[in-house]
Amino acid sequence: MKRVVIAGGGVVGISCALALQAEGHSVTVLEPGPVGEGASWASCGCIAVGEVVPLSQPGMLMKVPGWLLDPEAPLSLRPASALGLLPWFARFTANSIPSRMRAIATDLARLTFAATADFKAQLEDIGAPELLMERPVIKLFDDERDKATMGAAFDLACELGCTIDDISGQEAHEIDPAIAADFKYASVLRDWSFVTDPKRLVQVLMETFVQRGGTVLPKACAGFERDGARLTHVLAAGGGRLAADEVVIAAGTASKGLARQLGVRLQLEGVIGYSTALLDPGVDLKHTVFYPSGGFGITPYDDALAVAGTVEFAGLDAAPKWRRADVLVSRARRVLPGLQTERRERRMGRRPFTPDTRPVIGRSGKLANLCFATGHGQLGLTLGATTGRLVADVIAGRPQEPGISAFGPDRFSS
Ligand SMILES: Cc1cc2nc3c(=O)[nH]c(=O)nc-3n(C[C@H](O)[C@H](O)[C@H](O)COP(=O)(O)OP(=O)(O)OC[C@H]3O[C@@H](n4cnc5c(N)ncnc54)[C@H](O)[C@@H]3O)c2cc1C
Structure with a gap:
C-alpha cells in the first residue's frame, strides 16, 4: 500500500483517486473548490467516442485574424492574451499538418474507444448507472457547405472505427421531434452517449471515495518537498504537509x-467554453444535438437543458465574457424552435488543452514518484475513468498499454 496524494478533484482527479483506492492505496485528494464545479460542470456532457480529430486543423493560421476581430465567433482569440499564447500556438499550428493530425487522431481513438466500457464499469462500481444515457448524438447542418466542413473529420473518425450515419434533416426531426424540421442534413454519431448530470457525477464519485475511507482536504496544493529525484511531501495552501x-x-x-x-x-x-442551463426549456429534447456552424451543443440534463460551446483562447486566468454564453442561447432557437430561455444559469469552464490535443498521462523522467493526469481538452468527461485506470497501471508499475507513451509529459521539453 502506498500513500498517494492527488492535486485536484475534478472528474479526472477523482477518477484517479477511486481507481487507486480500489488497488488498496491510501489516497488523499486536495480539492479547494466546490465539488463538481470544475470544467465538466460547463460541458456538453458527452462521452465522445471517436472525437479524435485534433483542434488544430489545416488552414488554422489563416483564420487567426478573424478570431481576433470577431469576439462572438464560435472560435475566438482574445487580443490581450495573444502574445502570451504565442509559444502554445506555434506548436498548435505545427500539429495541423495532415500526417500529425492522423497520428494524433489514432492515439486519441485508442483512448476514446475504451471510454464507454471504462465509464460503465465506473458507474457500476459507484452504483449510479443511471448517470449514463446511451443515446447517439446528432449533428445538424443547414446545407452542403455546412456539412462539408465536417467531412474530413468524419472520414478520418470512420476510418479509425467510428460509426457515423448520414441522414436527412427531416429524419433527424422524426427521431427527435423537438429538433427543427428544416435542417438539410444530419449525422448520427452512434458510438457517443451522454452523462445526465456532470456535476452529480463528480459528487457521487467523491462521495463514494470518502465512504470507502478516502480523504479529501478542501485546500489547494501549494507546493512540494523533495529528496533528490523523489517527492516526499505535498504542501497544502494555508498549512498542511502530507x-x-x-x-x-x-x-x-x-x-x-x-x-x-x-x-x-x-x-x-x-x-474557455460557456454553458447556460435553461431551467424551464419548454421542449422535450431526448438527444444531445450539435449545431457546428453555431458553435454549440444542447444536452438534456436531468434538471435543465444545457446550451454549451465556444472555443475561446484567452490564457489561463482570463475572466469570463458572459455575452458569449448569451449569444449561444440566442442561436439555440434555430435548433429548437419552441425553446424557452427566461430562467437560466450560466457557467464557464476552462478546458485544459495541450497544443497536440493529447492529454498528459504518465510519469515525467524528472521525478520517480510523480504522475500527471491532465490536459484532456474537450475530452475530460469522456476519458476520466480511462485515465484513472491508466494512472493505476503507472503507479502499480504494470506494463503500459501499447501507444500510451504518446501521452507522456516530457514531450513538451524538446
Ligand atoms: C463548453 C464545454 C463543453 C465540454 N464538453 C465536453 C464533452 O461533451 N465531453 C467531454 O468529455 N468533455 C467536455 N468538455 C471538457 C471537460 O469538461 C474537461 O476536459 C474536464 O472537465 C477536465 O477535467 P479535469 O478534472 O482535468 O479538470 P477540472 O474539471 O477543471 O478539475 C480540476 C480541479 O482541480 C482543482 N484545482 C485547481 N487548482 C488546484 C490546486 N492548486 N490544488 C488542488 N486542486 C486544484 C479545481 O478546483 C478543479 O476542481 C467540455 C468543456 C467545456 C468548457
Whole structure:
C-alpha cells in the first residue's frame, strides 16, 4: 500500500483517486473548490467516442485574424492574451499538418474507444448507472457547405472505427421531434452517449471515495518537498504537509503551474467554453444535438437543458465574457424552435488543452514518484475513468498499454 496524494478533484482527479483506492492505496485528494464545479460542470456532457480529430486543423493560421476581430465567433482569440499564447500556438499550428493530425487522431481513438466500457464499469462500481444515457448524438447542418466542413473529420473518425450515419434533416426531426424540421442534413454519431448530470457525477464519485475511507482536504496544493529525484511531501495552501509515496497532478489548467514548480514544462492553456442551463426549456429534447456552424451543443440534463460551446483562447486566468454564453442561447432557437430561455444559469469552464490535443498521462523522467493526469481538452468527461485506470497501471508499475507513451509529459521539453 502506498500513500498517494492527488492535486485536484475534478472528474479526472477523482477518477484517479477511486481507481487507486480500489488497488488498496491510501489516497488523499486536495480539492479547494466546490465539488463538481470544475470544467465538466460547463460541458456538453458527452462521452465522445471517436472525437479524435485534433483542434488544430489545416488552414488554422489563416483564420487567426478573424478570431481576433470577431469576439462572438464560435472560435475566438482574445487580443490581450495573444502574445502570451504565442509559444502554445506555434506548436498548435505545427500539429495541423495532415500526417500529425492522423497520428494524433489514432492515439486519441485508442483512448476514446475504451471510454464507454471504462465509464460503465465506473458507474457500476459507484452504483449510479443511471448517470449514463446511451443515446447517439446528432449533428445538424443547414446545407452542403455546412456539412462539408465536417467531412474530413468524419472520414478520418470512420476510418479509425467510428460509426457515423448520414441522414436527412427531416429524419433527424422524426427521431427527435423537438429538433427543427428544416435542417438539410444530419449525422448520427452512434458510438457517443451522454452523462445526465456532470456535476452529480463528480459528487457521487467523491462521495463514494470518502465512504470507502478516502480523504479529501478542501485546500489547494501549494507546493512540494523533495529528496533528490523523489517527492516526499505535498504542501497544502494555508498549512498542511502530507507525506507521499506517490503524487498525481490532476488539477486541470492549474497543473501547468504545479508542474513548473517541479521543473516540468507542460504546454497547457485554458480554452474557455460557456454553458447556460435553461431551467424551464419548454421542449422535450431526448438527444444531445450539435449545431457546428453555431458553435454549440444542447444536452438534456436531468434538471435543465444545457446550451454549451465556444472555443475561446484567452490564457489561463482570463475572466469570463458572459455575452458569449448569451449569444449561444440566442442561436439555440434555430435548433429548437419552441425553446424557452427566461430562467437560466450560466457557467464557464476552462478546458485544459495541450497544443497536440493529447492529454498528459504518465510519469515525467524528472521525478520517480510523480504522475500527471491532465490536459484532456474537450475530452475530460469522456476519458476520466480511462485515465484513472491508466494512472493505476503507472503507479502499480504494470506494463503500459501499447501507444500510451504518446501521452507522456516530457514531450513538451524538446
Ligand atoms: C463548453 C464545454 C463543453 C465540454 N464538453 C465536453 C464533452 O461533451 N465531453 C467531454 O468529455 N468533455 C467536455 N468538455 C471538457 C471537460 O469538461 C474537461 O476536459 C474536464 O472537465 C477536465 O477535467 P479535469 O478534472 O482535468 O479538470 P477540472 O474539471 O477543471 O478539475 C480540476 C480541479 O482541480 C482543482 N484545482 C485547481 N487548482 C488546484 C490546486 N492548486 N490544488 C488542488 N486542486 C486544484 C479545481 O478546483 C478543479 O476542481 C467540455 C468543456 C467545456 C468548457
